[in-house]
Amino acid sequence: MGCGGVARFWREIPQRYNLIGNICGSCNKTFFPPKEACPYCRRKSMGKMQDIKFSGKGEIITYTIIHSASENFQKQVPYIMAIIKLNEGPKITAQIVDCDIENIKIGMKVDSTFRKIQEDGYTGAIYYGYKFRPCNVLVTNNEKEKCETK
């Protein structure tokens, strides 16, 4: 059984595919997922919330390796979940891929990538979204440099 109807996940597609959040025009704080209003400026932020696309680069602030998972993730265990602090400020939860379990560590620089997230064994629906991977697996030096500089 999936963890919810298909519509619920489709609604979030733009953010999930493109890492689009927003920024408060009043205090410059950034949010992901985007917020209707800035929780700090409230009324003052009305009409001043602007979409921004995050670079996808950030740093792992904590992680775990999941062995006991929900139904739709059974086929992926063990897998790495982490909280990543994006260079632009917001923190997000995502899987880390293209990284050996032995090599994962707090402080590691990572970059976002677009992947299959889960497959509903019941309906067969496949959901896509962001995952992150260590900067040092990127192919060209140019890419690495971009990833590692804030």
Added chain:
Amino acid sequence: MRDVAVIGVGLTKFGELWDKSFRHLITEAGSKAIFDSGIGGLEIDAMYVGSMSSGRFIGQEHIGALVADASGFSHLNIPSTRVEGACASGGLAVREGYLSIASGLNDIVVVGGIEKMNDVGGNAATETLATALDQEWEAFFGATLSGVYAMIANRHMYEYGTTRENLAQVAIKNHANGALNPFAQYQREIKMEHVLNAATVAYPLGLFDCSPVTDGAAALVLCSLEKAKKFTEKPVKIIASGQASDSLALHERRDICTLDSTVIAAKKAYKQANITHKDIDLAEVHDCFTIAEICAIEDLGFVKKGEGGKAVEENITTLNGSLPVNTSGGLKSKGHPVGATGVAQIVEIVKQLRGEADKRQVKDAEIGLAHNVGGSGATCIVHILEAI
């Protein structure tokens, strides 16, 4: 506001109870509490019941009415309300009952908490428990409840030098307490090597760092203090009820290692009771995972942030320590039927304050605290009780 007391408590055995139904469990706990209090059915003004996810666990919603019906009160038409706050559902139900009496609306209220978790398989239970997280921004990507607490643990170890052994010591202590509790799911002691060698659930947490999947129910009878004396010699007064919320997702918190909802709920509770953490003689805290107990004793103010691991190492929180924590065995060893937990914690505190905790009795216990958390800390509720 009027003063409120607990005048009756009831608990079922916790565990994998294949032969007991949801109805069985809640009526067993409820009738024990009613019997213990000496009230009659006609005297009940209202009922509140905490349940996290009866819909997913047993395919039944509308639990408020079901519980009144199963208890034989349908013809009395007693108002009965379900309260939900994930793993804090039980604590929230206690608070609703408390508020309804404190406000003057009701005199006598029965509060129940229940979860029947073993009727679904392990992965389905994991998936249902993950609904306490942010479904769209955590669970969708593969996060589980154990995984989220594991991320708190990993960061706590990184920032404060908390050790794998510190986490294990929480489980060892709670199993030692649970071994003395005939209602506990696991009544056996465990050793360091058991914890360290157990299968990994979510690194760094292993099987023995996790509370189990449990069936069980708990109930209380609450009464205005002025009337309580009519029913019992030993009413236990609820001297504070503090509640707070925070972001659903762990990643949105101010600090990964602090449950601000606990900090705030505790502050409110200490203020209402007009005491400090130093006045607390014992505490039941929400140790759904070993790291959660370490964070709890820090966030409740018993030790400084980052020193929870050391406190456990120094045996401060054992049965004979200066601040016994989870004398019942905690969620770890007593078991964690999520909706029942917050109510069951109060059952233990009341037994301790009445001097009825048997081999687990804390000497001269006068003031006890119960700390119940929903999800990874999006909801927290702290109650403080006093023997009078």
